[in-house]
Amino acid sequence: MKKPALRKKRFQLTNFQETEWTASSKNIGEYIFRRISVDQSNKELQEVRPRHIMSQLIINSSEINAYVNDYLKMVDRRNNNIETVSKGDSSKKRLPNSNPNYTARV
Numbered sequence: 001m002k003k004p005a006l007r008k009k010r011f012q013l014t015n016f017q018e019t020e021w022t023a024s025s026k027n028i029g030e031y032i033f034r035r036i037s038v039d040q041s042n043k044e045l046q047e048v049r050p051r052h053i054m055s056q057l058i059i060n061s062s063e064i065n066a067y068v069n070d071y072l073k074m075v076d077r078r079n080n081n082i083e084t085v086s087k088g089d090s091s092k093k094r095l096p097n098s099n100p101n102y103t104a105r106v
Contacts, residue, residue, distance in 0.1 A: 016035075016038075016070070018070075018074065019038070021034060022034045022035055022038065023074065025071075028068065028071050031067070031071045031074075032064060032067050032068065032071070035067045035070070036057070036059060036064075036067075039058070039059050039063070040057065040058060040059070045058050045059075046058060
């Protein structure tokens with residue numbers, strides 16, 4: 001087996017397809033954890049890349065930055081799919097401040 005440090009294209013970015021598991025993340029920390037888990041379990045990367053001595057990770061900081069960017073793009077796509085409500089529409093949905101007919105339910 002060749003030494004991982006001498007292999008060519010060892011830091012070439014992999015083409016990642018969002019999975020349901022990563023896309024269902026509730027926050028950025030959960031998303032990054034799931035992406036790291038997916039990459040750490042990738043057998044092809046394990047054969048090509050060396051592990052960091054202290055952390056035992058095969059990913060590097062630039063890839064974590066890419067994960068953050070991917071998360072922000074994913075959230076942006078989600079938000080663009082939701083219809084935006086204009087100010088005029090939202091003011092009609094709100095109750096007026098002083099409505100004598102309004103009774104609060106507890």
